[in-house]
Amino acid sequence: MVFFDFSVGETPAGRVEIGLHGWSVPDSAENFAKLCSGSHFPGFGYEGSIVTNITRGDSIQAGDFINGDGTGGHSIFGKSFGAENYKLKHRKGVVTMLETRRGQVDSRFLIAMKAKRELDGKYVVVGTVLTGFNVLEGLQEYAGAPPTKTIRIARSGELEIKPFIHNY
Numbered sequence: 687m688v689f690f691d692f693s694v695g696e697t698p699a700g701r702v703e704i705g706l707h708g709w710s711v712p713d714s715a716e717n718f719a720k721l722c723s724g725s726h727f728p729g730f731g732y733e734g735s736i737v738t739n740i741t742r743g744d745s746i747q748a749g750d751f752i753n754g755d756g757t758g759g760h761s762i763f764g765k766s767f768g769a770e771n772y773k774l775k776h777r778k779g780v781v782t783m784l785e786t787r788r789g790q791v792d793s794r795f796l797i798a799m800k801a802k803r804e805l806d807g808k809y810v811v812v813g814t815v816l817t818g819f820n821v822l823e824g825l826q827e828y829a830g831a832p833p834t835k836t837i838r839i840a841r842s843g844e845l846e847i848k849p850f851i852h853n854y
Contacts, residue, residue, distance in 0.1 A: 687703060687704065687705050687706065687816070687844070687845040687847055688703070688704050688706065688718065688719055688722040688723075688813070688842065688843065688844050688845065689701055689702065689703045689704070689722070689841075689842060689843060689844075689845055690702045690704070690722070690732065690839045690841075690842050691839070691840045691841040691842070692737075692821060692825065692837060692838065692839060692840065693837070693838045693840040694825070694828065694835050694836070694837055695835055695836055698840065699821055699824060699825065699837070700818055700820070700821035700824070701817070701818050701821065702797075702815055702817070702818035702819070702821050702822060703815070703816045703817040703818055703845065704781055704813040704814065704815055704816060705813055705814050705816045706718060706719060706812060706813040707774060707811060707812060707813055707814070710770075710771065710773060710774055710811075711770045711771060711774075711810055711811070711812055712770070713763070713767060713770055714769075714770055714783055714791065714810050714812045715812055715813070716762070717761050717762050717763065717767070717791075717793070718781070718783075718795070718812050718813065719844055720762045721749075721751075721761075721762065721793050721842075722842040722843055722844055723842070723843050723844045724842075724843075725844075726762040730751075730760075731751065731793075731842065732748070732749065732751060732793070732839045732842040733839060733840075733841055733842045733843075734751070734838065734839065734840070735748060735749065735750065735751040735754065735838070735839050736748070736750075736754055736832075736836060736837060736838050736839075737825070737832075737833055737837040737838070737839075738750055738754070738755055738756035738831070738832055739756055739830075739831040739832065739833070740825060740826060740828055740829045740830060740831075740833045740837070741829060741831075742826050742829035743799055743800060743826065744798075744799055744800060744802075745796045745797060745798055745799055745802070746796065746797045746799065746822060746825060747784070747794070747795070747796045748794070748795060748796075748797075748839060749784070749792075749793045749794035749795045750793070750794050751793060752793075755832070756794065756831070759784075759786065759792030759793040759794040760792055760793055761791065761792045761793060765786075765792065766786045766790040766791060766792040767790065767791060767792075768789060768790060768791075769783070769785065769789050769790065769791050769809075769810045770810060771810070772806070772807045772808060772809065772810060774810075774811035775801075775803070775806050775811070776798055776801060776802040776803060776804075776805040776806055776809070776811060777798070777801050777814075778798060778799065778800050778801050779797070779798060779814055779815040779819055780797075780798050780811045780813070780814050780815075781795055781796075781797050781798075781811070781812050781813040781814065781815065782795060782796050782797075782798065782802075782805060782809045782810065782811050782812065783795050783809065783810045783812050784796060784809065785809065791810060795812070797815060797822060799822065799823075799826070825837055
C-alpha cells in the first residue's frame with residue numbers, strides 16, 4: 687500500500703492511499719511502490735512531482751517527474767518496461783499505468799474518476815484508491831491540461847500493512 691499527499695499551490699489538499707495489485711502485476715506494483723517511496727534512487731520518484739492533467743469527472747494524470755508536462759517518465763527497470771497484462775478492469779478509482787508506446791510503461795499514470803471501459807485490455811491497472819477519493823474529487827475544480835493551479839504530490843511513500851486479528 688502506498689500514499690500520495692497532494693497540495694494545491696502550497697496548501698495541503700489531503701492524502702490518498704492506494705492498494706497495489708502485486709498479485710496480478712508484480713513488476714508494475716514494485717515499480718509504482720519504489721517510485722512512491724523513492725527507495726530505488728534518492729530523489730527519483732513521485733514525491734515533489736506535479737499533476738499534469740485533470741479531465742473533470744474522468745481522470746487525473748501524473749507521474750512525469752522527468753519533464754513535468756506529461757511527456758516524460760522513467761521506471762526503476764530503465765526508461766520503460768514491458769506491460770505485464772491487461773486483465774484487470776478499469777473501474778472507478780483504479781490507478782492505471784500509461785504507456786510510452788504499445789506494451790511499454792514507465793512512471794506515468796492516471797487515476798480513473800469513473801469506470802473507463804474503453805481502456806480495458808489496453809492499459810495495465812496497477813492499483814486501486816482505498817481512501818481519499820474525496821481528495822481527488824476536490825481536485826476536479828482545477829481541471830485542465832495543465833491544471834489551473836499547480837497540484838503537487840507533496841509527499842509519497844509506502845505504508846506498512848498491519849495484520850489484524852478479529853475475535854468473533
